[in-house]
Amino acid sequence: GNSVTQMEGPVTLSEEAFLTINCTYTATGYPSLFWYVQYPGEGLQLLLKATKADDKGSNKGFEATYRKETTSFHLEKGSVQVSDSAVYFCALRHNAGNNRKLIWGLGTSLAVNP
């Protein structure tokens, strides 16, 4: 079945460090891929998405490229800020079936120290 695997956290970085959070998926066909972010005490919000192979999603300095050959959607940011401290969730959504359920990773907690 469909699944999403994220690197385990917590990830702790210093401000301005480079960030990579790995995400790989298992799915048939061509799902849409998403990164959601959850700031402390808040609900999830979409960070970026990609809908087909080789697409690059980007937002707020974060990027992720849909790699069909490696079934990956790794999240990267060149220089993190304290305000990026949050939990990051990778997710996929298949375009087959009536409910098109989002399949979630377990989340990766990021703490950025000044």
Added chain:
Amino acid sequence: EAGVAQSPRYKIIEKRQSVAFWCNPISGHATLYWYQQILGQGPKLLIQFQNNGVVDDSQLPKDRFSAERLKGVDSTLKIQPAKLEDSAVYLCASSPLGRVESPLHFGNGTRLTVT
């Protein structure tokens, strides 16, 4: 546009009591979701509505949980009776109908503590 509204923000109850959560989705969004998020875990889908019909409730513990979506807009999720393991954040989300790449829009959630 106004976001997904949820209330209450926090709720503390004793086990075996009942509780209800309310959600008002983004205007025009046909699909509404209720998720349960236990601390340190990803969200777990409890129920998905499309307009006022249930699309998926396969993970809803139907012996104690119930949900309805009146007139295809607002929704309530009820737990009766609550158990200790129901302590979690309950997230409501909505999305437009039809496009798989459309993201879900989440509310801030209701944090439930069962003592």
